[in-house]
Amino acid sequence: MEYVSPEGLRLDGRRPMEMRQIRGEIGAVAKADGSAVFEMGNTKVIAAVYGPREVQNRSQQMNDQALVRCEYSMANFSTGDRMRKPKGDRRSTEISLVIRQTMEACIMTHLMPRSQIDIFVQVLQADGGTRSACINAATLALADAGIPMRDLVTSCSSGYLNSTALLDLNYVEDSAGGPDVTVGFLPKLDKVTLLQMDAKLPLDIFENVMQLAIEGCKAVANYIRELLLENTKQLEYRRGV
Amino acid sequence: MLHSKSFVKKTRGGKVTKVVREHYLRDDIYCGASICKVCDPSVARLSASASTILILDTNVVLNQIDLLENPAIDDVVLLSIVLEEVKNKNLSVYNRVRSICSNSLRKFFVFSNEHHKDTYVKEMDGESKNDRNDRAIRVATQWYQTHLGGATRVLLLTNDRENKRKANEEGISAETVETYVKSLGRPDLLDLLVQNASGDVGMEDVEDLRPSKRKILYTEHKPMSEITSGLHRGIYHQGKLRVNRYNPFEAYVGSESIGDEIIIYGRTNMNRAFDGDIVAVELLPQDQWHEEKSLSIADEEDEEEEGVHLVPGSADDAPRTTGQLQGSSGETAPVSFRPSGRVVGIIKRNWHSYCGSLEPMPKPAGSGGIAHALFVSKDRRIPKIRIQTRQLENLLDKRIVVAVDSWDRLSRYPSGHYIRTIGEIGDRDTETEVVLIENDINSRPFSSQVLACLPPLPWSVSPEDLTNPIRQDLRHLRVFSVDPPGCKDIDDALHCTSLPNGNFEVGVHIADVTNFVQPGTPLDEEATQRGTSVYLVERRIDMLPKPLTEDICSLRADVERLAFSVIWEMTPEAEIISTRYTKSVIKSCAAMSYIEAQAKMDDSRLMDPLTTDLRNMNTLAKIMRLRRIERGAITLASAEVKFQIDTETHDPLDIGMYQIREANQMVEEFMLAANVSVSEKILKHFPLCSLLRRHPIPTREMLQPLLLTAAAVGLNLDVSSSKALADSLDRAVGDDPYFNKLIRILATRCMTQAVYFCSGDLSPPEYHHYGLATPIYTHFTSPIRRYADVIVHRLLAASLGIYKLPVIFQDRPQLTSIADNLNYRHRNAQMASRASVELHTLIYFRKRPTDTEARIVKIRSNGFIVFLPKFGIEGPVYLTQRGENGGGEWFVDEQQQKIKKMDGSLSYSVLQAVRIHLEVVEPQPNRPKLHLSLL
Incomplete structure (x- = not known):
């Protein structure tokens, strides 16, 4: 199938190096310590963060650092056809793990020993790139909760179809069967904390594709930073400082 | 610049699901006109001097693609919605349009109207998809008109009356294709127009319109829904229709559902299906399975007589023999009762363009008028095609190309239109061109991208090649090559040295083509497509560009060349003790012809080392040959002929059978051995993705004609195994010296050809090569002229750990499709050479x-x-x-x-x-x- 037309437009009208429209909103769940909604095109996820708080299961408590837990789930209504998936299926478990590891790498866990941080992410609407959207939402929520972090970790995916590197794949492009590279990135430190791909790709092409994903991460980071600044200004204003 | 819009798109599949997709509308899509001041001029394709910019309707593109391919039509804007519709309706037309668009000489511009913020239209309530798309086309036209502000005329071409009326109402200038082409004042273009069957355009053949003449000749095709349900219930059978090359009134449909071929007799039962169409067939009642034969001939007035042709080389070229011998009397011939049927519907058409000429008819009195003519294709499987032309007097003695448009159930012949003229009938160049087109052979010169992949000339072995650890320096060996006289693409060379222990070291050195043809380059892709070099009588169409074929890869005498070598240690009894494969550098000391090599061997006075090598090899080859025949390899015979061509006029001067010498057999024997050794090696390393060659065992039914003939002359052939057949062929000697050869020729034509396949697709017992009587076989020895050998070279290099296996080998479906393409090209190349020989035979006997x-x-x-x-x-x-x-x-x-x-x-x-x-x-x-x- 033709995923990029000879005119250089993708199926949804984007050019290969363009992301979908992104939008973030801080404070979606009042009860949580921090929360956010993050949208990448039609993909929409909500994240809620509780903590740092007392460790629930004493046996898991660590004396030198905080325990980070993450739970990923997809709402039943998130895909077009309603599917009742059992909780804790392999895909969700894997994504939970991926998100936990990515977030753990940027949270300064050593500052909060003997405590626990819970991150809940749920996909409200799925249209490809849920992994990236979840990480971005979690970052926003963690920042909202005021948890100390080394940097804002952001994520974006990229792929390679019709001999073209594509940024931010949507569902149609994702299910084309080509490679899908998801990158988690610390923009200030210029470090990659997550790199996933489940296909084969020649090394030189892979580097280009990964570089493209990193550029995407940087763009997301800029947006998130602006969003947080704006949010802080709002808070300041409300407090009347 | 980003503007997002989500919309409900479509339902699909059996289940009704709502699909929501994003649709971005942009403001950075340019109009492509170079006169435009606003848009980016770097992407402009339309010429500045264009008086009219054409915008085409979907149906115009679908139906008039031949017109669009004519360079007279230019400055065309194709809307992305039109392309999308074309793609959904007819992929081959889409590909043709796309290739026009990418041709830099043509001024075709693709405007992505669906993603432009001003030209995107939303579906209105109650509006059908078609109406919405028509409206989108009109909106885009209007946008062009206002955007260019009257600097040029923007003209919408549509043959749809309703669309044209609406366009005119909205102030858009719109015309039908016919009126536009007429306004160009080029009568030859009018011939390219497709006569519209739906009657939107008022041009009809008058003769057929009279009600009395309008007789229904064919039954109606069943609607698709009925066919699908019929296929489901097992009433109909689906398959590809293949028309008998020698009897166009007989066709076969290979059906998986009944596991046998269904025979279809006569045009009425074929019901307007063409060769290669995917059809739905209904079986006839069993009592009608036999009598069809006489019926089919009777209802055709234009029974053609069989012409003189080349002797078929295998069963694939030969006429099908079912019921061939039954003729006048209802006799006892063992005609197997095979199911026969009739076509009820056509699932997919295989119409393309055909080469041929017009049926002779008196020249029209006045010129310039519209005349109807019948076109007869060179390919006998294609029925005559009715065309309209305004240049009849020009076309009568020409070879022309014609496309089919439609086949009405009221007319005996399909109707089509003229595309182009190739040249005069009987002219050698024209006829050769026809042969090439007929066999789908690409004879165009190589593109600049392909030529850019070649190493710079003059090329020589570089020091890096010599120091490369993967490459062994074999320049000290006495390597020589033996080929047909005048051979320029030498891809194999040999050496043979005696070892101190009395054994022989024998090497086969094959040109290292993969060193120059890297996977994934344009050169490689072109070679994949061509698949093989084509040898015609007077010219050769190369698979690889000439510098590679004749110089860089060719293992010529006294120059250093890169090679891929297979080296055996053999006992004097020709037992292989060890085999070794390596890339190498060689320097051939002699490039001999078969005749020269034979003369050297026969001249007992010559005792130089080279001659000794030749004699040693010949001794070994004879033993190997004997052993191979022992195993049951069949010595086949062919009736290959050789022309002597006049160097000036290229006319054939003499004609004669190709003579086979001992030297030929010697070289052949070592090539076979190399191929077998390599096939074992690659299969061991890559059991699932090797490219091998197999020769299926002929069924008893296929050998029937041979047995019948043999029985008539009192010869009893045992065909139970290849060994038995080979033995009985050896015993078949009559008083007549030519008798044995004749029987062998007859045997050869009963067998099918060997085919390439991907080892993962079949189970090991099926790998068997019947003719050579080896369990596995592949092609390794001619990479210059066969792409299969290039693939095998890569596999062998990968199995030695020299290079990584290219990605393509991990994709089995793709490998299978490459193998299929190779088989197709190989077959076409053979058909083309046969046709070329036939053509030259005709020229030869003319005088x-x-x-x-x-x-x-x-x-x-x-x-x-x-x-x-x-x-x-x-x-x-x-x-x-x-x-x-x-x-x-x-x-x-x-x-x-x-x-x-x-x-x-x-x-x-x-x-x-x-x-x-x-x-x-x-x-x-x-x-x-x-x-x-x-x-």
Whole structure:
């Protein structure tokens, strides 16, 4: 199938190096310590963060650092056809793990020993790139909760179809069967904390594709930073400082 | 610049699901006109001087693609919505349009109207998809009109009346294609127009419109829904229709659902299906399975007679034999009761363009008027095609290309339109061109991208190549090559040295083509497509560009060349002790022809090292050959002929059978051994993705004609295994020295050809190569002229750990499709060379009517088929006039394979020698053909 037309437009009208429209909103769940909604095109996820708080299961408590837990789930209504998936299926478990590891790498866990941080992410609407959207939402929520972090970790995916590197794949492009590279990135430190791909790709092409994903991460980071600044200004204003 | 819009798109599948997709509308899509001040001029494609910019409707693109391919039509804007619709309706037209768009000489611009913020239209309530798309086309046209602000005329071409009316109402100038083409004042373009079947355009053949003449000739095709349900319930069977090359009124549909071929007799039952169409077939009641034969011939007025042609090389080229011998009398011939059926619907058309000429007809009185003519394709499987033309007098003696548009159930022939002229009938270049087109052979020069992949000339082995650890320096060896005289693409060389322990080291060195053809480059892709070099009588169409073929890769004498070597240690009894494979650098010391090599070996005075090598090799080869025959390899014979061509005029000067010498067999033997060794090696390393070659065991049914002939001359052939057949062929010696060869030729043509396949697709017992009697086989020794060998070279290099296996080998479906393409190209190349030989035979005999000896190979009801060994051709000799069909005077003895005169005064039996007079006759002007008559 033709995923990029000879005119250089993708199926949804984007050019290969363009992301979908992104939008973030801080404070979606009042009860949580921090929360956010993050949208990448039609993909929409909500994240809620509780903590740092007392460790629930004493046996898991660590004396030198905080325990980070993450739970990923997809709402039943998130895909077009309603599917009742059992909780804790392999895909969700894997994504939970991926998100936990990515977030753990940027949270300064050593500052909060003997405590626990819970991150809940749920996909409200799925249209490809849920992994990236979840990480971005979690970052926003963690920042909202005021948890100390080394940097804002952001994520974006990229792929390679019709001999073209594509940024931010949507569902149609994702299910084309080509490679899908998801990158988690610390923009200030210029470090990659997550790199996933489940296909084969020649090394030189892979580097280009990964570089493209990193550029995407940087763009997301800029947006998130602006969003947080704006949010802080709002808070300041409300407090009347 | 980003503007997002989500919309409900469509439902799909059995279930109804709502699909929501994003749709971005942009403001950075440019109009492509160079006169435009606002848009980015770097992407402009339309010429600045264009007086009119054309915007096309979907149906115009779909139907008039031949017109669009003509360079007279230019400055065209194609809307992305139109392209999308074209793609959904007809992929081949889409690909053709796309190739016009990417051609830098044509001024076609693709405007992505669906993503432009001003030209995107939303579906309105109650508006059908078609109406919405038509509206989108009009909106885009209007946008162009206002955008360019009257600097040029923007013209919408549509043949849809409603669309045209609406366009005019909205102030858009719109015209039908016909009126536009007429306004150009080019009558030749009008011929390219497709006559619209739906009647939107008022041009119809008058003769057929009279109600009295409008007789329904064919049954209606069933609607798709009925076909699908019928296929589901097992009433209909789906398959690809293949028309018998030698009898266009007989076709076969290979059906998986009943596991057998369904035969379809006659045009009525074929019901307008073409060769290659995917059709739905209904089986006829069993009692009608047999009688069809006589019926089919009867309802055709234009029964064609069989011409003189080359002797078929294998069963694939030969006429199908079912029921061939049954003729006048309802006799006892063992015609298997195969299911016959009729076509009820066509699932997918395989229409493309066809080469041929117009049926001779009187020239029209006045010129310039519209004339109807019947087009006869060179390919006999294609029915005649009715075309309209305004240049009849020009076309009558030309070879032309014609496309099919439609086939109405009221008309006997499909209607089509003229595309282009190739040249005069009978002209050698024209006819060669026809041969190439017919066999889908790309004879265009290589593109600049492909040529850019070549190493710079003059090329020589570089020091890096010599120091490369993967490459062994074998320049000290006495390597030589033996090839046909005048061979420029030498891809194999040999060496043979005696070792101190009495054994021999024998090496086969093959040109290292993969060193220059890297996977994924344009050069590689082009070679994949071409698949093989094509050898015609007077020219060669290369798979790889000439510098590679004739210089860089060619293992010429006294130059250093890169090679891929297979080196064995052999005992004097030709037992292989060890095998070693390596990339190497060699320096050939002699490039001999077969004749030279043979002369060296035969001259007992010569004792130089090279001759000794040759003799040693020959001794080994003889043992290997004997052992191979022992295993059951069949010595096949072919009736290959060789022309001597005049260097000035390229006309054939002499013609004769190709002579096979011991030297040929020697080289062949080592090539076979190399191929077998390599196939073992690659299969061991890559059991799932090797490219091998197999030769299926012929079924008893296929060998039937051979057995019948043999029985008639009192010969008993055992066909239970290849070994048994080979032995009985050896025993088949008559008083006649040519008898054995004749029987072998007959045996060869009963077998199918060997095919390439991907080892993962079949199970190991099926890998068997029947003719060579080896369990596995592949092609390794001619990478310059066969792409299969290039693939095998890569596999071998990967199995040695020299290079990584290219990604493509991990994709089995793709490998299978490459193998299929190779088989297709290989077959076409063979057909083309045969056709080329046939053409030259005709040219040769044009000035030289000849008397010669011939053999009867088959008895017909009204004569017999003779084979002319000297020229490698065969053709019919009629004892009675056509039409009488042997009635009365002659009768056929089926058992004895004899045709006898009623009074018993004369009889001819199969394999009998007769004298034949051979001449070229022209029963119709410009249609020369060979005619055989009994002396």
